[in-house]
Amino acid sequence: MTPLDETREALAALEDAVNAQPSLGELDELRRKFLGKTSVVKGALKRVRELPADERPAFAAEVNRIAAVMEERLQTAAVASAERARAARLNAEWADLSLPGTGPRRGARHPVTVVERRCLAVLRNLGFTLVDGPEVEDEFHNFDALNIPKHHPARDMQDTFWLDSKRVAGGLLLRSHTTTVQARVLGEGRSLPIKVASAGRVYRNEAVDATHLAMFHQLEGFWVDRGLRFSDLKGVLAEVVRGLYGADSRFRFKPKFYPYTEPSLGMDLACTTCEGAGCPACHGAGWVTIIGAGMVHRNVLTTFGYDPEEVSGFAFGWGTTRMASQLVGVAKVKALYDQDLRLLHSIHRSA
């Protein structure tokens, strides 16, 4: 066998070896074996001198070509081997992403707060500034100043929690509506225009059941200025409802009675559950009353020194508790006030 035959045979042997998908370490061994100092290729090159001068160039060229092929095979095999090794490593690092996540879990605001914030944001956009008021109120701010005299049937509309008359003279009570803030703000004698929003807890002395609470949340806005009209009230309410329920929301107005407004109105929204067709959520009416409103009664303005011939105003309010129950689909509002973290979790986590 000639040296050239031996070299070609070595190339065939190398190709067999790299086809067996050696590891990078085994490839190093193959490199030493087939291209190292003691390899057939190196041996063949050493024997060039033994050949006639005219055969040497062709011989050397052929051996070098075979050596280059070997080098290329080894490099290709090395790349393939590295890729196989990488793939094996990554496969070994498999993570079971079917397992639930473990990141920190965010809490959530109460649905009533969520609704209240949305409402206040809409009112802010219309220029109403939030003002807070006390929950322990006097009879004047809760009733008298709001045109609800003693023994007026309107007081029946709001069963009241009266407080500790033994300790203090005069009637103190838990505010039965956030309209008390209107009385307090007007009592400050602010200059016009007055544009205020108020929100918070109110109390009614009622037997509590799944849908009636002794404490719940209300929100209201009022605007007192020169020249305000009933049509302005309607326009502002329309903006409020579109801001809360969307530009295409359907609503209607109807007469209502509130002692502190005249004329008074109620605002109905087409039931968001049945879109007006009638369902249990709207008691078959297709409409849900969401807002009570009206032009501030002249007696209220007069009580606080505003001349009703010069100044007018309007007020509007709604129950954020009820709105929240509609939002999250919890018909029994009491559940929202039971500090039930399971319910709050499920509301927060529901898709």
Added chain:
Amino acid sequence: MKIASEHLLRWWTSPGPITRTALAQLLDDVGIEVKRSEEGGTLLSLELLANRGDHRCYLGIARELHGRMGGTLVLPTCDPVVVGAAPVPLSVLSPLCLRYCLTALTLPETPGALDEADLLPVLAAGLSSVSAAVDATNITNLEFGQPTHLFDADTVVGGVTVRESRAGETCRPLFSTRDVSLPVGTLVIADDVKVLAVAGVIGCEESKVTNGTRRALLESATFDPVAVRKASRALGIHTDASARFERGADPSLVEVGAGRVLYLLRSRVGAEVVGETALEGSWVNPQRTLVLDPERVSHTLGRRFPVQEILSRLCRLGFDCWQRGSEVEIEVPPGRTWDIHHVEDLYEELARSVGYNDLPATLPSDTLGVSPTPGQESRERVEEVLLGAGFYEVITNGFYSRELIDPLPVPQGHALRSHVSTENALDRAFSLLKNNTLVQALDTVAQALRYGQQEVRAYEYSRVFLPDPTAPNGLCRERQVLWAVSAGPARAPSWQDKSGAADVWLMRGLVEELAAELRQVFSFRPGPVPEMLVSDLLHPARRAAILHEGQVVGILGEIEPDLVAAYGVKRQRPIYLEINVEVLLISTRSQSATLPPARPPSVRSLAFTLPHRVEAEGVAQSLRTAAAPAGKPRLSRVEVADLFVHEAPDGGLASRTVTYTLNFPQEPTSFSEEQINAAVFELVGVVERRWGAAGVHLRGAI
């Protein structure tokens, strides 16, 4: 109120055909809300406006529809009432009786019955047919809104007097088996020996008509609304008549009411009037007039209202009105004097007669938006921290029961036992206004655990009511607080690892995050916090005051273990936090930042062993405040890096080794390793001199 739509359409003839659905919509539109429609719209349950007593009858509803739509108002037949001599001696002694008419009549031996058509409003209202006499009075009330009453004349002794009740007077109301005491001053109808009726509320058993009654006295009257309301509330008796009178009845209708009862009983069962009808009372038609300026009406309602249209609409609603110059003068009918006082009341009449939805809506020009108040902004930021830490907002009641606070481990006389009480709560759970929020926080934990919720994180912006006679309202101060409670694992349990329990340091970390968010500095003072009401409800060795600029603004700590057990909480150690909301409202400091040093500081660690109850912060403070001579390395930061609790010796208390990380800036002056080491050595000396006597000693240095 429940009405039969068929009967209503007898009173009001629509100008065109009207379906039952359209009728219901029309009623809604004029403010008579249809809450329920039954039997294909033949029966309508109505919710009436609280101020509109006149709506509580077919006539009032029909007039409202007439005002809106026109058509024809058809009044049912009434017999004429001839006013003259009283059938029995009649005295009206109280001005609270506005008008009182009394008619004597005989009833036939065979009682007879009214026509089925007559009874329709009674049956639609859910009432039973009793007898022709009683049914006739019920029909009249439902149709005209004029309550009437029949007395058995043979039970009346002497004359009839309308007066206020005297001390000790009693009566037995209809359907009652016991006498009831009448508050002094209650308006009553009485004969010479007994009370025949509580005026405007209910008749009495002794004088009621029965099938055996042959001689009757028919009362048709109007009473002062407040007097009726007081009597009704005092006796706890609410009737259709009292509901009508409380809202103000129409004094001009008493003869009409009597005439309608007389017509029904005469024409249907053959009753006969005896003599003339007596009419007494203090009422004088006030003939209240109001003047409407059409320009002003048009401006207010946003649509032009010509004079003729105003006249037409108000006339249809029963007002007498006429044009005077450019204005319209209106006389308020007697039945509306209770609710029509001002021109705005007439604006509402006009608006309703047009339809609120048919009036324009405008938007005033001044509707520029405003920014959130500082309080709103602050709360948003505080809540972001709480939410990020996994807390859920809950809402608790403003009050609680005595039973809920009974287990508190504080003696009588402790401020926690002092409450503002509700006087008339229907439910004992609402008997006390809360003076603290810890009890409800603990209740939240207990409830969560009962429901199997192991990880509890809850917070609330709430109010407490602290009795204080010096407060502006003479009763209490309201304090707004932010409270939070945590119990269970510090992190949400997962398949990956099991977290330790939430503890006081987790809550302190929350406060530190709040401080960072608000760019404020809060510090902590371990130990009792007499400034905070709930201090005694926290673990005496695991509580701390939260301070801001030297003032106590809050408290945190573990809830006292026995108290926790008393509320049924087992195997959990809830941590409570309370902060005065006022401190969270302070305007946040302006933001400023310094660039981090280009060269990192040199860092060293020192470990000191501290005996039980020597606070780690005390040693850290000594390190921080140690003076460094000029030109020597100065500490920029000291932090606790590690803590190891040693095993407690027999009968003793465990000591702890606390490792502190010390940072020495290398800017603007850089120091060699040897200089830093020398400075550390100096600091060891500082600590040993200050704390050596307390048992603190160096454990190691790196």
